Amino acid sequence: MFGLGVVSAIAFSVFATLGTASAQELDFANSDEIISTLGYQEADVSASPDGVSAPETLAAGYSLVTLSGDDANAAYLNIVQYPAELDEATAIEQALLAGAGDMPQEGWTYFGGANTPELGEAETFAINLEPGEYHWAVSYYEPYSGGDEPEAFMHLRPLTVTEGEADAAAPEAAVTLEITDELQYIVTPDPVPTGPHIWEITNTGTDHAHHVVIFSTPDDVTAQDIIGEFNAMMSGTPMACEPLMAQFGGGAYTALQSGGQTTWAEFNFEPGTYAAICFILDPETGRPHVLDGMVTSFTVE
Numbered sequence: 001m002f003g004l005g006v007v008s009a010i011a012f013s014v015f016a017t018l019g020t021a022s023a024q025e026l027d028f029a030n031s032d033e034i035i036s037t038l039g040y041q042e043a044d045v046s047a048s049p050d051g052v053s054a055p056e057t058l059a060a061g062y063s064l065v066t067l068s069g070d071d072a073n074a075a076y077l078n079i080v081q082y083p084a085e086l087d088e089a090t091a092i093e094q095a096l097l098a099g100a101g102d103m104p105q106e107g108w109t110y111f112g113g114a115n116t117p118e119l120g121e122a123e124t125f126a127i128n129l130e131p132g133e134y135h136w137a138v139s140y141y142e143p144y145s146g147g148d149e150p151e152a153f154m155h156l157r158p159l160t161v162t163e164g165e166a167d168a169a170a171p172e173a174a175v176t177l178e179i180t181d182e183l184q185y186i187v188t189p190d191p192v193p194t195g196p197h198i199w200e201i202t203n204t205g206t207d208h209a210h211h212v213v214i215f216s217t218p219d220d221v222t223a224q225d226i227i228g229e230f231n232a233m234m235s236g237t238p239m240a241c242e243p244l245m246a247q248f249g250g251g252a253y254t255a256l257q258s259g260g261q262t263t264w265a266e267f268n269f270e271p272g273t274y275a276a277i278c279f280i281l282d283p284e285t286g287r288p289h290v291l292d293g294m295v296t297s298f299t300v301e
């Protein structure tokens with residue numbers, strides 16, 4: 001029932017609302033004080049109109065990936081494998097449909113990634129890659145500042161992960177965020193302790209790819225309220241009062257992960273109430289997962 005353009009617009013409209021209504025209040029939770037000390041091999045990925053740079057090889061095992069844009073451009077990254085028969089132009093088009101349009105593509109595996117939190121700020125995450133051939137799907141874009149949706153520029157850069165001798169231990173995570181085929185996020189523990197902590201984010205399903213978009217919300221807002229609001233918005237029901245999303249604040253983001261994939265990120269949340277929301281589209285129905293209940297509220301104290 002939803003056209004693709006309309007549906008991908010739903011997540012965009014949230015960010016547009018946030019970006020224009022409360023940009024100065026946005027307080028992203030990204031942090032790197034623990035994760036930067038784990039001693040993993042480091043991969044620096046940058047993307048801007050000046051060019052895209054990403055390492056061509058990594059050793060198998062844990063890597064610390066740091067993504068940066070520039071002072072005018074945000075950057076987005078996902079580590080991917082895509083069907084060998086795709087030519088580069090088609091692959092880039094499909095990478096954009098997933099990264100900017102929230103529509104996972106058939107035959108692709110999304111290992112995970114990030115988006116820079118604020119202009120000029122880098123974002124770091126950890127990932128454990130097995131030997132093989134991958135691509136960095138890297139894009140940059142000017143953040144929304146009114147008018148048309150900004151254009152995103154996508155690049156695919158090959159990455160070979162070689163047999164390594166890396167035997168480093170997995171990051172010790174204080175918080176786990178499990179993503180399930182039942183369209184659930186399971187945050188453990190709840191409440192989450194305030195302060196910087198490593199989060200282990202795993203898609204334990206097999207059928208669906210998901211991302212994680214975390215907003216701060218007013219304390220009395222429930223997951224059901226949020227699901228109801230997005231359903232009302234999509235059905236064209238006028239909203240009587242100020243939209244809930246206008247009261248959302250900044251939080252955190254992790255990029256698309258296919259079933260079985262894990263990433264580690266570090267977040268430092270202020271005490272309060274938060275909601276994890278998925279705007280990814282179900283390829284069969286075209287519906288964003290948020291409409292079918294993929295919202296979980298949790299507390300930080």
Ligand SMILES: [Cu+2]
Nearest residue numbers: 210278280289
């Ligand atoms: Cu989802």
